[in-house]
Amino acid sequence: MNLEGTSIVEGSTELLVPLVISEKGPGKVQGRVFFNRQMAFNRDVSVTMFHSVIRPRKCLDAMAATGARGIRICKEATGDFRFVINDKDSLACEYIGENIRRNGLENAEVSNADLRCLLADQVFDYVDLDPFGTPIPFVPAALQGLTRKGILAVTATDTASLSGTHPGKCRRRYMGNSQRNPFLHESGLRIMIGTVVRMAAQLDKGVTPLLCYYADHYFRLFLSIKDGAGAADRSLEQLGMMSYDRNTGERKIGEGKMGPMWLGPLMDHEAMSKAEVPEGLACAERTKQHFDIWKEELDVPFYYETNEIASMLKLSPPGRDELLAAMGGIGKVSRTNFSPTGFRTDRPLEEVLETFRSIAL
Ligand SMILES: C[S@@+](CC[C@H](N)C(=O)[O-])C[C@H]1O[C@@H](n2cnc3c(N)ncnc32)[C@H](O)[C@@H]1O
Structure with missing residues (x-):
């Protein structure tokens, strides 16, 4: 079958993407198979994490669309890993197969399944979730499909619900209270981490952020997930509430109506100190600047x-x-x-x- 599309180069990877793509923003679904050019930075960060910070072996790009993320990691990061690049849409899988071929990858294979079925069957050291909007419906499957010490990576584009614009949605999806404030993306990100911590605790798993950040129109989380009741309890201890007073600017931690949210570090500084931004990324300068700031950024909530x-x-x-x-x-x-x-x-x-x-x- 002849796939319709345009050839682009992102980083040092050649990709066939659909003729109609998103250029910017949360990426309205334009055609059947999705590609958003603005997410190149998000993918650059993933390549950098694989290149120098994390070392999983068996990896799943669970919602891959054209396969851009997993394929870029396989092509541009060094390391001894293999990727299953999955999408439930059979047309998306045609693009994934074509992109694997174009880049001559031997460490990637295509899979056409609902991620919940795949993760009921197999376990992975790394699972990447990148849905339209909230990732919460997919988190239980991902947690159950991780090895005893795995990495869960999540992109969430529903930042408005988490950052106080739709408090009702935030309560329903994230079981937490949000509020608009001058540091709304930090409080939103922390509410989201807090939700994953509580979902993981239900399965006796602990969560440690490796790198969690906000950029453009999304939150991105790299979380280290470890089996054990003790690990789950230690993670839960780092959850709490907070308040913000708009008249005085005061942020009170440990009491208030916002939350529950993660109040611990947003990254593992020891792991992040090893980060080295590889040559040839799509947004090389921006990625370098972000890693420089992450390495120096204090762990004190809230900015x-x-x-x-x-x-x-x-x-x-x-x-x-x-x-x-x-x-x-x-x-x-x-x-x-x-x-x-x-x-x-x-x-x-x-x-x-x-x-x-x-x-x-
Ligand atoms: C936002 S796109 C992914 C973008 C892609 N990761 C990238 O970097 O370009 C979301 C994809 O998830 C897929 N999807 C949605 N629900 C799924 C499920 N239950 N299992 C597997 N794939 C799913 C959709 O078909 C869609 O291609």
Whole structure:
């Protein structure tokens, strides 16, 4: 059969993608088989993680569409792994097969199944979920289909439900309360991790974030999942509630109506210190910048927005470098990938405000 499509090169991988594709945003379903060019950065991060941070052997790209992610990892990352590249749509599988052939891959095979059937039958060291919208309906199957120490990678594009725009949806899907606030993507991401932690605990599994982040229009999670009641209990201990007061800017952790959410680190800094961005990625500069910031980013929840504080104090915001230098004089401070104008610090809010007043225009 002659597959209709366009040949593109993403990173150093050649891909046949459908004639109609998404260029940007959450990716409305345009044709039967999906491809979103803007997700190239998301795939670059996956390639970098396989190249230098994680070492799973038997891997599943469970919702692969054209196979772009799994195929790029097989072509561009070094390592001793094999990928099953799966989609329940038979036409998607035609593209996957063609893309495996085009890149001459020997470490990838195509599979045409509902991921829930596949994961009831086989176990994997790495499972990647990348649905339209919420991944929650697929998480139980993925957790059950992981080996005793596996990695679950998840993309979620329903950021609005998690970040306070649709609190009812958040309660139903994520069993948590969200609220709009200046750090809404961090609170949303933490609610999502918290939900996976609770689902894993039901199966006596513990969860440790390897790298969890927000970019463009989605949340992305790489989670290390370990069997054991003790591991599950330790993960549950890191869940809690929080509150945000829009008049004072105060974030109170451990009490409040937002949550439950994950309050532990969003990444494993020891693992991430090994990250090396390979040559030839699609968004090489952006990927390098993000890994540089992740490596330095403090583990303190929750970040501050320069504009949030400026408008609270009715002052013009100072430049970020000036602010980072001033905050660095009184404590620890770092940039954050959540926002180009955001920063994290271990100092209390009153010291942040004082420093701000001393340098603001
Ligand atoms: C957002 S697309 C995946 C995009 C792809 N990972 C990429 O990087 O381009 C979601 C895919 O999941 C597939 N899908 C949905 N439900 C599924 C299921 N239960 N089992 C397997 N595949 C499924 C759809 O057919 C669709 O191709």
